[in-house]
Amino acid sequence: MSSSSLAAPRATRRGDDTCVPATDTRSAQAVVRVTGLSKRYDDGFQALKDVDLEIRRGEIFALLGPNGAGKTTLISMICGLVNLGAGQVTVDGHDVVRDFRAARACIGLVPQELHTDAFETVWSTVSFSRGLFGKPPNPAHIERVLRDLTLWGKRNNRLLSLSGGMKRRVMIAKALAHEPSILFLDEPTAGVDVELRREMWELVRALRDNGVTIILTTHYIEEAEEMADRVGVINGGEIILVDEKTELMRKLGRKQLTLHLQEPLDTVPASLSAYSLELAGDGHELVYSYDAATDSTGIAELLTDLKAADIRFRDLHTEQSSLEDIFVSLVRESR
Ligand SMILES: Nc1ncnc2c1ncn2[C@@H]1O[C@H](COP(=O)(O)OP(=O)(O)O)[C@@H](O)[C@H]1O
Ligand SMILES: [Mg+2]
Known part of the structure; x- marks a missing residue:
């Protein structure tokens, strides 16, 4: 992929349809700022509850949450597709309600549902999108985008003929x-096979490396773990955590030390009750959970106390919890 066309645009003129920061926010970190955002749909369902969020320029931000968490609602509101309830959203300093066109010019959105006109060609579909933003034709830009996405050879193909x-x-x-300087990808790899998912990840990284800020939503923990610089976890319309x-x-990763015992135990001896221990494998394994972030893990003391209790082990191994474990426990706690 060449580095030219996927770079964030350099604005050459000030106008509603060119992505230009409203104030001198170009150097400021937050490129999207969401404050006190709530959304109640017409049927009374509250899909978002008092969401605050800042997206930093140039990062890949993953909004991670289970189906129905409010991911699409949130990004649709940032992109001005769903009316705001309470709250405020600015994109590059432009208020998405008062200054909709200027804000929208900075945003590219790849929606969750792929709507394409099957009989259009690749070239006309992509060129038409540019026109929707009131931008003058720029065949050189469209060509670079298509080349970078390895679509140039297919530019005259109708969409129905594509994989x-x-x-x-x-x-x-x-x-x-x-x-646009900010690209939203709503569930970019939902329902795609592993190979295509990897291809998408590479593509997204290349976009970010060229200066585009990426906000993607996903319910695949693996995707957030693989792609994100920062992760926001959303559940039941609330942002539970951003880091x-x-x-x-x-911080949240727990580590586990598993000791494979020489002799099985029925219960954890009382002399070891101070430790977070559990028996597993029919009493053949003693599992010690500890906080990976603290300086003192307590392992040295545990081994001393095991010896004193005359508990011997054949082998041991440690395991660090994955983002998946963290996510599952966070979502459970927030219910
Ligand atoms: N137009 C709508 N009217 C009423 N409820 C909606 C509407 N759109 C979404 N919802 C509800 O809002 C919640 C969040 O939906 P959505 O933002 O699509 O979640 P996600 O993208 O995280 O799966 C869901 O419970 C969904 O059923
Ligand atoms: Mg969604």
Whole structure:
């Protein structure tokens, strides 16, 4: 992939349809700012509850949550597709309600449901998207986008003749046609096979490396773990937590030490009750859980106390909880 066209645009003129920061926010960190956002749908269902969120320029932010958590609602509101209930959203300093066109010009959106006009060609579909933003034609830009997404050879093909992976890339090309600096991907790999998922991940990374801020929603923990610089966990319309992915895993990650015992135990001896111990494997395994983030793990003391209790082990191994374990326990706690 070449580095040119997927780069965040450099604005050359000020106008409603060109993505230009409202104030001098170009150097500021937050490129999207969501404050006190709530949403109640017409049927009375409250889909978002007092959401605050900041997206930093140039990052890949993964909004992770189970189906029905409110991910699509949240990004649809940021993109101005769903009316705001309470709260405020700014995109590059532009209020998405008062200054809709300027805000929208900065945003590319690849929706969860892929709508394509089967009889259109790749070229006209993508060019048309640019026109929707009132931008003057720029065949050179469209060509670069199509080349970068390896769609150039298919530019005259009708969409119905394309594979699923190519159709997805056309949707991304459409979203990039008007040179946005922020790209929203709503469940970019839902229902796609493993190979295509990897291809998408590489593509998204390449976009980020060229300066596009990426916000993706996913219910695949693996995807957030693989892709994100920061992760926001959403459940039941509330943001439960936002953190650097690595911090999240370090802080919330539990470690487990499993000791394979020489002789099985019926119960954990009372002399070891101070430790967080559980028996597993029909009493053949003693599992010690500890906080991976603290300086003192307690392992040295535990081994001393095991010896004093005359409990011998053949082998031991440690395991660090994955983002999946963290996510499952967070979602459970927030219910
Ligand atoms: N137009 C709507 N009217 C009423 N309820 C809706 C509407 N759109 C979504 N919802 C509900 O809001 C909740 C969040 O939906 P959504 O934002 O699509 O979640 P996600 O994208 O995380 O799966 C769901 O319970 C869904 O049924
Ligand atoms: Mg959704």
